[in-house]
Amino acid sequence: MSAAPLRIGLAGLGTVGIGVVKIVQRHADLIAARAGRPVVITAVSARDPKKNRDADLSGYAWETDPVALAKRPDVDVFVEVMGGHDGPAKAATEAAIAAGKDVVTANKALLAHHGQALALAAEAAGHVIRFEAAVAGGIPVIKALTEGLAGNKMRRVMGVMNGTCNYILTRMQSAGLPYETVFEEARQLGYLEADPNLDVGGIDAGHKLSLLSSIAFGTQVAFDAVELEGIGNVSIDDIRLADEMGYRIKLLGVAQMTGRGLEQRMTPCLVPAASPLGQLQGGTNMVVLEGDSVGQIVLRGPGAGEGPTASAVMGDVIDLARGLRLPTFGQPAATLAAAVPARSANPTPWYLRMTLLDKPGALAKIATALGDAGVSIDQMRQINSHDAEDDDAIVLFVTHKAAPADVAHAMSSFAATGVLVGAPVAIRIEEV
Amino acid sequence: MSAAPLRIGLAGLGTVGIGVVKIVQRHADLIAARAGRPVVITAVSARDPKKNRDADLSGYAWETDPVALAKRPDVDVFVEVMGGHDGPAKAATEAAIAAGKDVVTANKALLAHHGQALALAAEAAGHVIRFEAAVAGGIPVIKALTEGLAGNKMRRVMGVMNGTCNYILTRMQSAGLPYETVFEEARQLGYLEADPNLDVGGIDAGHKLSLLSSIAFGTQVAFDAVELEGIGNVSIDDIRLADEMGYRIKLLGVAQMTGRGLEQRMTPCLVPAASPLGQLQGGTNMVVLEGDSVGQIVLRGPGAGEGPTASAVMGDVIDLARGLRLPTFGQPAATLAAAVPARSANPTPWYLRMTLLDKPGALAKIATALGDAGVSIDQMRQINSHDAEDDDAIVLFVTHKAAPADVAHAMSSFAATGVLVGAPVAIRIEEV
Numbered sequence: 001m002s003a004a005p006l007r008i009g010l011a012g013l014g015t016v017g018i019g020v021v022k023i024v025q026r027h028a029d030l031i032a033a034r035a036g037r038p039v040v041i042t043a044v045s046a047r048d049p050k051k052n053r054d055a056d057l058s059g060y061a062w063e064t065d066p067v068a069l070a071k072r073p074d075v076d077v078f079v080e081v082m083g084g085h086d087g088p089a090k091a092a093t094e095a096a097i098a099a100g101k102d103v104v105t106a107n108k109a110l111l112a113h114h115g116q117a118l119a120l121a122a123e124a125a126g127h128v129i130r131f132e133a134a135v136a137g138g139i140p141v142i143k144a145l146t147e148g149l150a151g152n153k154m155r156r157v158m159g160v161m162n163g164t165c166n167y168i169l170t171r172m173q174s175a176g177l178p179y180e181t182v183f184e185e186a187r188q189l190g191y192l193e194a195d196p197n198l199d200v201g202g203i204d205a206g207h208k209l210s211l212l213s214s215i216a217f218g219t220q221v222a223f224d225a226v227e228l229e230g231i232g233n234v235s236i237d238d239i240r241l242a243d244e245m246g247y248r249i250k251l252l253g254v255a256q257m258t259g260r261g262l263e264q265r266m267t268p269c270l271v272p273a274a275s276p277l278g279q280l281q282g283g284t285n286m287v288v289l290e291g292d293s294v295g296q297i298v299l300r301g302p303g304a305g306e307g308p309t310a311s312a313v314m315g316d317v318i319d320l321a322r323g324l325r326l327p328t329f330g331q332p333a334a335t336l337a338a339a340v341p342a343r344s345a346n347p348t349p350w351y352l353r354m355t356l357l358d359k360p361g362a363l364a365k366i367a368t369a370l371g372d373a374g375v376s377i378d379q380m381r382q383i384n385s386h387d388a389e390d391d392d393a394i395v396l397f398v399t400h401k402a403a404p405a406d407v408a409h410a411m412s413s414f415a416a417t418g419v420l421v422g423a424p425v426a427i428r429i430e431e432v
Numbered sequence: 433m434s435a436a437p438l439r440i441g442l443a444g445l446g447t448v449g450i451g452v453v454k455i456v457q458r459h460a461d462l463i464a465a466r467a468g469r470p471v472v473i474t475a476v477s478a479r480d481p482k483k484n485r486d487a488d489l490s491g492y493a494w495e496t497d498p499v500a501l502a503k504r505p506d507v508d509v510f511v512e513v514m515g516g517h518d519g520p521a522k523a524a525t526e527a528a529i530a531a532g533k534d535v536v537t538a539n540k541a542l543l544a545h546h547g548q549a550l551a552l553a554a555e556a557a558g559h560v561i562r563f564e565a566a567v568a569g570g571i572p573v574i575k576a577l578t579e580g581l582a583g584n585k586m587r588r589v590m591g592v593m594n595g596t597c598n599y600i601l602t603r604m605q606s607a608g609l610p611y612e613t614v615f616e617e618a619r620q621l622g623y624l625e626a627d628p629n630l631d632v633g634g635i636d637a638g639h640k641l642s643l644l645s646s647i648a649f650g651t652q653v654a655f656d657a658v659e660l661e662g663i664g665n666v667s668i669d670d671i672r673l674a675d676e677m678g679y680r681i682k683l684l685g686v687a688q689m690t691g692r693g694l695e696q697r698m699t700p701c702l703v704p705a706a707s708p709l710g711q712l713q714g715g716t717n718m719v720v721l722e723g724d725s726v727g728q729i730v731l732r733g734p735g736a737g738e739g740p741t742a743s744a745v746m747g748d749v750i751d752l753a754r755g756l757r758l759p760t761f762g763q764p765a766a767t768l769a770a771a772v773p774a775r776s777a778n779p780t781p782w783y784l785r786m787t788l789l790d791k792p793g794a795l796a797k798i799a800t801a802l803g804d805a806g807v808s809i810d811q812m813r814q815i816n817s818h819d820a821e822d823d824d825a826i827v828l829f830v831t832h833k834a835a836p837a838d839v840a841h842a843m844s845s846f847a848a849t850g851v852l853v854g855a856p857v858a859i860r861i862e863e864v
Contacts, residue, residue, distance in 0.1 A: 023583050036764070144576065147575060148575045148744075150467070152743055218462075276708070293570075293746075294734070294743035295733065295737075298730075302727045311583050311726035312580075315579060315580045
């Protein structure tokens, strides 16, 4: 092996960073054989050099400042696994690009917010940013979409891409526990981000969807245009009622280019329990890629964790060692079109759940409001729940196919009826 | 777009070739944007230039001899979608390499038989052979394994990779029809190769498995070492009995590196009906990739057809247009180890079906033979079937976990009992 080694500067020594260290150390020979040259770590950075970590770091130079790491002359590739969309991660990534390094990052927040600017800077400097680990953990979905399916006009990209949300929803389902209880379990298991809203608010998954959209449709990342709804309003009643009708509730992302513009949404949806998405358990991720020639490709795998995320980082690093280089979003950032956001408009059935006051004519008023908005009712059920007080009734509607705007209109008109307790819940039913 | 176009010479104008023509013509702008340069077809070859084809070929030079096509100076990449492991496909591929072209091929048979020699020749000449379309149709599994998971020591590769066999087995299951009837249906639908044994004998799927093995384990392609068993002995009784026990029968490939050497088998297996593999319908393929860091990645998609296969071909072509080049099997062919074949040895439960003569003590003799071979019985059932004549009894055993060698030993000892009608059937039960 005579070729010069590829030298990694590794910023971040949390779970993923230590995973990268382990792979580089354990598989030095295997990687050298595949990459055609050795891949080595020369320097690392983390806030606390004294912290006890599950790996031998004694052979590496230490930097406490990731910006200093990014500028080191003995670093070819800056690997950023710190996280955070501003602050040190952004500063260090910018410094790495300015210093003429390639970048491999697991940071979806950074790219969702600053991907276009960073890609432009990297491409102007003749360098690349790769981010397989930022989306769907160990699943090589960025590669599949950017390279494997590059001959396709993409029709649609979908996915369950936040393992924590899927853990919470499947645990509520299997154990019959309310959201708050399972949320607390997830926190204690360390599954939640420091700001849990990144997970349960759908933000993290929305970041990922916006990155896939950019590649699929040749548009600049438009995270702000993602219709975002978290899982915080999904109740155990919803889970149970969906189950009885043969559905599961998933935090599902859908992006598609329409004649009106780019639709991107990350929202809870009912999907058939027997479908591949419906059967997805725990922290597993699934991404569905639909292209005009290939039809539908489904990728499933672990969405997070030390090994899977480090595997994705190393896939990118080995690409660079092999000389495989391409623009961040599959085509030069300067050629990406500005996304024209469009609200989702496809009519689907909807699941509506609300609590009605025990008043004569309450149900009729709601039914009338639905009819006035052009939303027709397929099924209606009144259910008993410990969540309903006194004689209030929880009522469930399943609608015929209805446009999202019509459903939103109906929902907003309910308030004027004066018969609702609390806010109604509307969840799209996707027959995926 | 000032960069020079990448020029394709397309050998073969069957379903896949025409699919490639359509993509190149329909998505010229999209591909140029992604590849950073135009991708054009300059010349094509097929046996009959006069045949009516579903595409406008008027802009391309014609060669009736693919070898002449391969040598043309206006061709950068020789795309081989003719098929056949010898004859014109091999001659033309060799000619292309000798003439200094890169090669993109959909030909699993060619690579399963001659992949090592062709890869050595290409690499000696500084050129590459890519073959995404050769395995699992539109699923970008070669890319996922070679590049995306390159940081992993692979543990196991599995898959259902022949759509025709899966069509036959799922159709037998859903319609309750015998093998012969569904085989004939498949023939009339054009699903079968000219030599149907390539499909139903497991040979085509075995070719694909041997290519995945080479990449996964860094070994020279060893198709001859694949334990191969087709689906011709799977009866409707087997399908029905498996169903009653909660299983489906699939032609499943498994490759893994063990301390004894490389195991590769492509055989019918019982898999849980509710598992992703068990739920795979019709011509869909599924590949499971297991690595030490990533865990399990599952890829599902269309295994054949014009669009999916052409999508895979174009993925490779666009890689080349982008300058993404790597060795055929992920590392230089000269560094691939010779595979040391090992018979599969993992104990699993087995499904055994046989027809016994209506003689006293017949069952006892079989049970004794099983016991003598060290195979213990978990369940036994006698069933009625229109396939059994007179008073002969069809008997089904499900064994406890037993080593394949012990089961084979038991099976071979049955003959001496003199109580069997015809050949017994043994199918492995995989709890995947």
